[in-house]
Amino acid sequence: MSIKMIHHICIQTEKYEESLDFYNRIMGFKVVNESKDFHKRDYNTWLKLGNFMIELQTPKMGDKFNKWSCLNSGPVHMGFMVDDVEKEYERIKKLGYDNFKIKKGEIIYKVEGENLFKIKAPEGTEIEIRDTDIL
Incomplete structure (x- = not known):
């Protein structure tokens, strides 16, 4: 390849x-x-x-983008690895950013036993933050 x-x-x-x-x-x-x-x-x-x-x-002059939806095909989110999910959450919060995804009442939640959280960028891109690898 x-x-x-x-x-x-x-x-x-x-x-x-x-x-x-x-x-x-x-x-x-x-x-x-x-x-x-x-x-x-x-x-x-x-x-x-x-x-x-x-x-x-930015959009081409005169164009308007369709709003983001998790029902669109193609990429759903981008994932980033950090050393410590809890510390990264606190760092982002201290910077004044608060557009976190809440799942079952929690910002930091477990998927298959691993902690992660998601934030939404201003344009709508969903970003996953985790501290453990999949493998």
């Missing part, structure tokens, strides 16, 4: 400033390139965390 790794995911947003702040300040991505007036879009921005990148785009 010639595929070496996943390079990036492209996320479109009508809430560019909020999404940029979220991925930069809350998730720890660094802006590596921000292009204005990119192919009829206000912005096309590359953010990097380790070897993984997000291409953050």
Whole structure:
């Protein structure tokens, strides 16, 4: 196989400033390139965390995006590994971000015995935070 790794995911947003702040300040991505007036879009921005990148785009002029729904096909969420789920939750809360998914009354919950939580980015991308590997 010639595929070496996943390079990036492209996320479109009508809430560019909020999404940029979220991925930069809350998730720890660094802006590596921000292009204005990119192919009829206000912005096309590359953010990097380790070897993984997000291409953050605004809609093309005159376009409106459909709202996010977990009933859409395709990617449902992005998952990130941390050292400690509880500490990461507290870190994000201290930064003032509070758009956490609540499941059965809990923010941090167990799936197959493993702790995780989910947050929603301003544009609607659901992000899973876990501290244990699947394998």
